[in-house]
Amino acid sequence: MVFMGTLHADIQQKQKEIEQHQGDLFSLYADLGRSVALIEQISSIGFAAETYESFCEKMALFEEAKHEHDQISLYIQQIEDRSRAIKEIEADIRSLNKPYRQLCAQIGAIAYEAYGSRILADHLVQVLSPFFEDHHKRTRMLEDRAEKASGIILGKLNRLQIEHSRRSLLPILAKAGSRLVELGLDADLPLSRSAHLTAELSSLKVRKDELEAELELHQSAMAKLQSEELSSPKARLEQRLQAMKAAQKAWDKAAMAYGKELYETLPETISAETIGNKAILLMDQITLHLSRVRTLQKDILDLQNMIKVQELEAQIELEKQKISLLQSQIETLNRQIVQVTSSIETKRSQIRTLLPGQDIRTDG
Numbered sequence: 465m466v467f468m469g470t471l472h473a474d475i476q477q478k479q480k481e482i483e484q485h486q487g488d489l490f491s492l493y494a495d496l497g498r499s500v501a502l503i504e505q506i507s508s509i510g511f512a513a514e515t516y517e518s519f520c521e522k523m524a525l526f527e528e529a530k531h532e533h534d535q536i537s538l539y540i541q542q543i544e545d546r547s548r549a550i551k552e553i554e555a556d557i558r559s560l561n562k563p564y565r566q567l568c569a570q571i572g573a574i575a576y577e578a579y580g581s582r583i584l585a586d587h588l589v590q591v592l593s594p595f596f597e598d599h600h601k602r603t604r605m606l607e608d609r610a611e612k613a614s615g616i617i618l619g620k621l622n623r624l625q626i627e628h629s630r631r632s633l634l635p636i637l638a639k640a641g642s643r644l645v646e647l648g649l650d651a652d653l654p655l656s657r658s659a660h661l662t663a664e665l666s667s668l669k670v671r672k673d674e675l676e677a678e679l680e681l682h683q684s685a686m687a688k689l690q691s692e693e694l695s696s697p698k699a700r701l702e703q704r705l706q707a708m709k710a711a712q713k714a715w716d717k718a719a720m721a722y723g724k725e726l727y728e729t730l731p732e733t734i735s736a737e738t739i740g741n742k743a744i745l746l747m748d749q750i751t752l753h754l755s756r757v758r759t760l761q762k763d764i765l766d767l768q769n770m771i772k773v774q775e776l777e778a779q780i781e782l783e784k785q786k787i788s789l790l791q792s793q794i795e796t797l798n799r800q801i802v803q804v805t806s807s808i809e810t811k812r813s814q815i816r817t818l819l820p821g822q823d824i825r826t827d828g
Contacts, residue, residue, distance in 0.1 A: 468774055475767050478760045485753045485760070490720050492753065496746040497723030500739050509738055512725040515718075522718035526711040533704035539689065540697050546686045553679045560672050565638055567665050571650050572641030574661075576600075576633070583654050591649060595640040599633060 497519060503509065504516055572595075578584050579596045644650045651662050726739075727750055736744045 468771055471767050471771050471774075475764050478764050478767075482757055482760050482764075485757050489750060489753050489757075490716075492746055492750050493721075493723035493727065494716050494719035495723065496726060496743055496750070497719035497721070499743045499746060500726055501719075501722065503738075503740055503743075511729050512722055515722045515725045519715075519718040519722040522711070522715040526708070526715040529704065529708040529711040533701070533708045536697060536701045536704055539692075540701060543686070543689055543697075546682050546689065549682045550679060550686065553675050553682065557672060557675050557679070560668055560675075564665070564668050564672075565642075567661055567668070568641035568645055569634065569638040570641065570661050571644055571653070571665070572637030572639070574653055575640055575644060576637060578654055585652060585654075588644075588649060588652055591643060591647065592640055595636055595643070599636055 500509065501516065501519060501523075575584070575588070575592055576596055579589070579592055580600055584592065641650070644653075645665055650665065651659075723746075726743075727747055730739070730747075734744075
């Protein structure tokens with residue numbers, strides 16, 4: 465005999481299988497509905513017309529909800545893409561600053577050398593004098609003083625002053641070179657080695673101009689997006705997402721209802737030419753799932769009957785035990801009756817002995 469616990473476990477397992485089949489059936493019915501709906505849009509097949517109209521209504525609501533969701537999603541994506549692009553371009557522009565400053569410093573160094581040699585054109589001297597004149601005079605003075613110094617300590621002090629003066633020259637060179645580049649005068653320097661620096665600066669400027677033009681495009685697009693800015697776009701996106709999911713669920717149910725009605729109402733002779741090969745295959749799959757569900761339901765009923773039989777058999781066994789107990793009680797009572805009857809007879813006999821010749825009357 466199969467234990468009742470095993471039967472219950474078998475029932476639960478089969479119920480889970482039925483649930484899985486029902487989930488598959490929902491999807492198959494929905495796929496059937498959508499498949500036939502594509503044909504219905506072209507030419508009516510004449511079945512489940514009202515359910516088809518409901519399907520179309522739910523589909524339109526879903527598409528509207530999806531469009532609203534996608535619009536907000538696209539807006540947020542554009543904002544994020546533009547912001548990321550702007551940050552990347554700004555970083556690229558900043559990365560050009562260091563080589564630009566280095567090139568300007570080199571241009572400034574060439575200009576300083578030429579300034580000291582007094583071989584610069586007058587227009588360059590006018591531009592560079594505010595940067596170089598004071599430093600140049602001070603350096604010459606320190607150098608002259610160092611040449612004339614006689615003591616060790618004084619000579620060391622002069623060398624330190626000259627070294628300090630040279631270190632202070634570095635920012636001056638960068639500023640002077642930058643000024644020449646800004647005015648487009650770097651190419652006018654008389655030294656030949658400034659030519660490659662000018663070319664490098666030109667390349668940097670072209671790259672910077674390209675980046676700034678690209679940055680301006682992104683900033684313009686960002687400004688336009690911000691002018692259309694939605695209040696709490698991410699919160700609205702979440703709301704639209706939930707609305708889209710609800711509309712999707714309603715559309716799925718409508719598709720399932722349409723497919724189910726088609727399966728139940730389409731004649732068995734319906735051809736693939738009318739509803740398409742896919743629909744025929746889907747209907748065959750639905751038939752297999754329904755057949756399996758019916759088999760499982762029958763199996764569950766048989767198992768439930770077996771459980772009921774076992775319960776009834778257990779009740780019968782208990783009642784048999786009750787009968788056996790009652791019979792035992794009856795036998796005990798019968799023996800007691802016999803004993804009491806025998807006692808009565810003994811007492812009557814004693815009475816007759818004690819009262820000879822008299823009638824003995826007793827109740828019972």
